[in-house]
Amino acid sequence: MAPRKSPSKPASQANVSKDELLAYYKDMLLIRRFEEKAGQLYGMGLIGGFCHLYIGQEAVVVGLEAAAKEGDKRVTSYRDHGHMLACGMDPNGVMAELTGREGGYSKGKGGSMHMFSKEKHFYGGHGIVGAQVPIGAGLAFSDKYKGNDNVTFAYFGDGAANQGQVYETYNMAELWDLPVIFVIENNQYAMGTSVARSTKSPSLWERGAAYGIEGEEVDGMDVLAVKEAGERAVAHCRAGKGPYILEVKTYRYRGHSMSDPAKYRTREEVQKMREERDPIEAVRSILLTGNHATEDDLKAIDKDIKSVVNASAEFAKESPEPALDELWTDIYADEIPQHTA
Amino acid sequence: MATELLMPALSPTMEEGTLAKWLVKEGDTVSSGDIIAEIETDKATMEFEAVDEGIVGKILVAEGTEGVKVNEVIAVLVEEGESADDIAAPAPKEDTPAEADATHDSAPAAAKPAAPVEVVSKASPDFPEGTPMKTQTVREALRDAMAEEMRRDETVFLMGEEVAEYQGAYKISQGMLDEFGSKRVIDTPITEHGFAGIATGAAFGGLKPIVEFMTFNFAMQAIDHLINSAAKTLYMSGGQMGAPMVFRGPNGAAARVGAQHSQDYAAWYAMIPGLKVVMPYSAADYKGLMKTAIRDPNPVIFLENEILYGKSFEVPDLEDFTIPFGKARVWREGTDVTIVSFGIGMTYALEAADKLSEEGISAEVIDLRTLRPIDYDTVLASVMKTNRCVTVEEGWPVGSIGNHISSVIMQRAFDYLDAPVINCAGKDVPMPYAANLEKLALVTTDDVVAACKEVTYR
Ligand SMILES: Cc1ncc(C[n+]2csc(CCOP(=O)(O)OP(=O)(O)O)c2C)c(N)n1
Numbered sequence: 001m002a003p004r005k006s007p008s009k010p011a012s013q014a015n016v017s018k019d020e021l022l023a024y025y026k027d028m029l030l031i032r033r034f035e036e037k038a039g040q041l042y043g044m045g046l047i048g049g050f051c052h053l054y055i056g057q058e059a060v061v062v063g064l065e066a067a068a069k070e071g072d073k074r075v076t077s078y079r080d081h082g083h084m085l086a087c088g089m090d091p092n093g094v095m096a097e098l099t100g101r102e103g104g105y106s107k108g109k110g111g112s113m114h115m116f117s118k119e120k121h122f123y124g125g126h127g128i129v130g131a132q133v134p135i136g137a138g139l140a141f142s143d144k145y146k147g148n149d150n151v152t153f154a155y156f157g158d159g160a161a162n163q164g165q166v167y168e169t170y171n172m173a174e175l176w177d178l179p180v181i182f183v184i185e186n187n188q189y190a191m192g193t194s195v196a197r198s199t200k201s202p203s204l205w206e207r208g209a210a211y212g213i214e215g216e217e218v219d220g221m222d223v224l225a226v227k228e229a230g231e232r233a234v235a236h237c238r239a240g241k242g243p244y245i246l247e248v249k250t251y252r253y254r255g256h257s258m259s260d261p262a263k264y265r266t267r268e269e270v271q272k273m274r275e276e277r278d279p280i281e282a283v284r285s286i287l288l289t290g291n292h293a294t295e296d297d298l299k300a301i302d303k304d305i306k307s308v309v310n311a312s313a314e315f316a317k318e319s320p321e322p323a324l325d326e327l328w329t330d331i332y333a334d335e336i337p338q339h340t341a
Numbered sequence: 342m343a344t345e346l347l348m349p350a351l352s353p354t355m356e357e358g359t360l361a362k363w364l365v366k367e368g369d370t371v372s373s374g375d376i377i378a379e380i381e382t383d384k385a386t387m388e389f390e391a392v393d394e395g396i397v398g399k400i401l402v403a404e405g406t407e408g409v410k411v412n413e414v415i416a417v418l419v420e421e422g423e424s425a426d427d428i429a430a431p432a433p434k435e436d437t438p439a440e441a442d443a444t445h446d447s448a449p450a451a452a453k454p455a456a457p458v459e460v461v462s463k464a465s466p467d468f469p470e471g472t473p474m475k476t477q478t479v480r481e482a483l484r485d486a487m488a489e490e491m492r493r494d495e496t497v498f499l500m501g502e503e504v505a506e507y508q509g510a511y512k513i514s515q516g517m518l519d520e521f522g523s524k525r526v527i528d529t530p531i532t533e534h535g536f537a538g539i540a541t542g543a544a545f546g547g548l549k550p551i552v553e554f555m556t557f558n559f560a561m562q563a564i565d566h567l568i569n570s571a572a573k574t575l576y577m578s579g580g581q582m583g584a585p586m587v588f589r590g591p592n593g594a595a596a597r598v599g600a601q602h603s604q605d606y607a608a609w610y611a612m613i614p615g616l617k618v619v620m621p622y623s624a625a626d627y628k629g630l631m632k633t634a635i636r637d638p639n640p641v642i643f644l645e646n647e648i649l650y651g652k653s654f655e656v657p658d659l660e661d662f663t664i665p666f667g668k669a670r671v672w673r674e675g676t677d678v679t680i681v682s683f684g685i686g687m688t689y690a691l692e693a694a695d696k697l698s699e700e701g702i703s704a705e706v707i708d709l710r711t712l713r714p715i716d717y718d719t720v721l722a723s724v725m726k727t728n729r730c731v732t733v734e735e736g737w738p739v740g741s742i743g744n745h746i747s748s749v750i751m752q753r754a755f756d757y758l759d760a761p762v763i764n765c766a767g768k769d770v771p772m773p774y775a776a777n778l779e780k781l782a783l784v785t786t787d788d789v790v791a792a793c794k795e796v797t798y799r
């Protein structure tokens with residue numbers, strides 16, 4: 001039961017196939033280009049409200065999705081675009097939700113922070129910091145109750161990791177052996193508050209030890225390392241051994257949301273990360289040095305992805321705003337007469 | 342000097358209990374701290390300890406006696422050399438002080454005019470005339486409703502603090518662990534926020550949780566999930582997924598439990614689109630509405646009342662008895678004033694109607710039963726007939742259900758009103774502990790009577 005002490009270990013590239021590498025590259029690049037486009041559309045006023053970009057953190061969801069199988073579930077915070085694309089949701093539907101249009105996953109009624117796909121087992125998109133954590137454990141509870149071997153990935157940030165309900169959930173998840181993987185996406189900041197300014201705990205995953213939950217720290221800028229850790233976590237859960245914690249060390253390049261002046265860190269800090277630790281560049285260099293792909297191959301991939309993203313932006317602009325009577329639908333599942341006087 | 346042993350009050354709301362077992366017999370010597378009897382309340386079996394020392398002189402209430410009133414003398418302790426036979430069997434004591442409330446003091450004097458226009462309708466719109474009935478407490482009706490639905494649907498389960506092994510903090514889930522096992526009747530740690538979230542996630546995942554809050558006061562720690570997670574997700578997901586589940590537990594004042602354990606949340610939850618809110622009064626309604634709540638594909642807030650748990654009512658003896666949401670029940674027909682209430686408020690509304698009839702005022706009494714949706718039509722039709730309305734609820738007066746009903750009446754039946762609508766509510770204060778102050782803080786039958794007289798200009 002003693003939690004494993006794990007220095008982040010470099011992933012072995014030995015038995016990773018070319019196809020696999022190319023798939024990670026494409027998936028990560030799609031998220032990056034999609035987010036860059038969302039940033040542009042926000043600047044043009046086509047996206048409103050809060051919009052939290054995932055740029056820099058792509059290896060986390062792409063690595064973990066590689067460890068998942070059909071039927072597994074995921075739930076995350078408001079910083080959710082990457083998770084949706086990584087689990088196979090349609091970029092058009094995601095982008096159109098960002099613009100608040102009828103073609104969006106929630107018919108325009110959810111927005112950037114609140115999107116769902118029953119088909120892809122994506123349970124949101126949650127705007128309340130930390131609230132997705134017990135929800136994730138509850139999804140795992142439902143699978144255990146039904147007696148299947150699905151697992152749930154419950155993603156949350158380093159800031160969320162200080163919420164009390166996370167620890168209430170740890171306790172019950174271990175008590176009831178729920179097949180849930182708690183993924184702490186430690187991007188080092190909660191809005192403007194660095195981890196060091198919010199806790200004296202040396203590590204976040206080790207807090208699970210208080211509840212008897214095993215876990216480990218993972219280099220979140222290395223998609224292969226994330227995938228390997230994800231496979232260990234998934235195996236643990238599927239074997240009926242209860243929850244597992246992955247603290248994935250990552251970094252967000254952009255501001256917390258679109259309106260973040262980012263005075264809490266230096267440009268140099270961000271620049272250094274981008275130059276030395278970028279997860280997409282890392283796979284790109286493996287592809288090239290291992291002779292798995294040529295510069296031209298990668299250019300072609302980039303071009304394809306750009307066209308997918310551009311098409312999603314077009315779709316999101318063209319899709320009409322929701323019909324006015326949508327205001328009154330989806331409040332109750334049985335659509336009984338509303339509570340109107 | 343002989344010492345009388347009185348039937349103890351073993352919970353804030355206990356009025357009577359069963360003397361299950363004597364652990365001493367006449368002639369035994371007891372000292373302080375000895376366990377002398379087992380007493381069964383509506384909630385649990387408790388041990389009764391001796392406070393004084395002495396010899397058990399006489400046992401006045403035999404073991405197995407049910408319905409022993411609190412403060413009744415159950416035995417007498419004597420001193421060495423004293424004989425129990427010297428002691429005249431004392432008459433049973435008066436009820437607890439809390440029982441002798443203001444309404445008794447102001448009970449109408451003997452000769453009152455007979456009620457001229459009284460029509461009492463106890464018929465329920467929910468089942469046909471002639472349906473076989475059985476007498477049940479609210480507690481039993483609730484348990485039966487949950488158990489029936491759990492037999493019917495494998496995905497329904499119950500979770501909460503002390504629901505399983507302890508048989509429920511208020512004994513609502515008695516016997517359910519035995520029947521359904523620990524997979525479906527689940528004890529949680531004391532973590533309302535966490536388990537409300539887990540249950541909501543389980544509902545997203547296709548199960549139908551029933552979450553018991555030990556009382557709704559503690560649901561304040563979990564309210565984020567009730568509202569932000571359970572109530573809003575169907576809308577935010579464009580209809581893709583919602584939370585078919587029930588949050589239930591006692592709500593409102595019990596007796597003498599102070600400010601943090603006495604709040605009525607009816608108006609809070611009734612405000613939230615995406616929730617359905619139920620607050621029944623009778624055992625039949627508890628049963629029929631709980632079964633409907635469990636089957637409902639939306640999150641339902643089911644507000645129960647500790648004082649009502651032990652009250653008995655006639656419940657239809659049907660295999661599958663449900664009551665649709667959004668249908669008020671007219672408990673009593675009348676012509677002079679409409680009294681609108683729900684939950685424990687109905688106790689005062691019905692008592693007031695009785696008193697008013699003695700003074701020749703005929704009150705129609707409507708039990709809303711569900712607060713979201715609300716059956717406005719029944720209220721409006723009644724007000725159009727009586728031209729006057731008084732609302733009764735236990736919660737606070739600002740932003741109350743009564744305020745809302747008044748506004749609807751004003752908008753839709755203004756021309757029918759012969760007097761302003763009066764809202765009888767709890768006083769605008771945190772609940773005090775002192776017995777006299779608590780009584781003042783709660784809405785009373787006299788408040789309702791006075792309000793009805795005011796709107797009828799009597
Ligand atoms: C309960 C709650 N408190 C505060 C906020 C406002 N808020 C939104 S994001 C955020 C920071 C969260 O940081 P972290 O958990 O590290 O996630 P990240 O944004 O880095 O992905 C805050 C304080 C909120 N949405 N919910």
Ligand SMILES: [Mg+2]
Nearest residue numbers: 157158189190
């Ligand atoms: Mg963070």
